[in-house]
Amino acid sequence: MSRWKHVSNLYSITRLHYMGMGLKWPYGDIEEMTHIDAWRTEDGNEEGRTVAYVFRTASGDVGVVYADSIAEKDLLAQESIREAEEELRETAAEANGGAGAAESGDGEDPPPFGVRDVWMRRFPAAAKPT
Secondary structure: OOOOOEEEEEEEEEHHHHHHOOOOOOOOOEEEEEEEEEEOOOOOOOOOEEEEEEEEEOOOOEEEEEOOHHHHOOHHHHHHHHHHHHHHHHHHHHHOOOOOOHHHOOOOOOOOHHHHHHHHHHOHHHHOOO
16 A cells, blocks of 8 residues: 555756756766655645655666655555666666666665765755654
8 A cells, every 4th residue: 555646756857957057966976866756646736745866876876865754665656766766777877888787786775875975965854754
């Protein structure tokens, strides 16, 4: 059973996109980040909330930071997170000329210290369960 009726991983941002708009990229060595958004109802007027962030670093590592602790065990959220991790690993493999997809980890490891440190300074509320 899921807490949410709908979970999506359709919103991604990249370093190149930000820099192309003349903005400073605020996420350290993270190259791409996908937001995992969730809605409690099927009502199209409901505002969703971001429950997790899946990211890919410059070295090709993929990690997850949870903005809502329930997403760590929620089946729909985990399915969406796995899909986003897979897509980011494919992006990393393409960026490395097809190599490295299997080397990027199984998604179970915590983010590298430097990434987590930057993230928690930038988004301290993500470290607190909701």
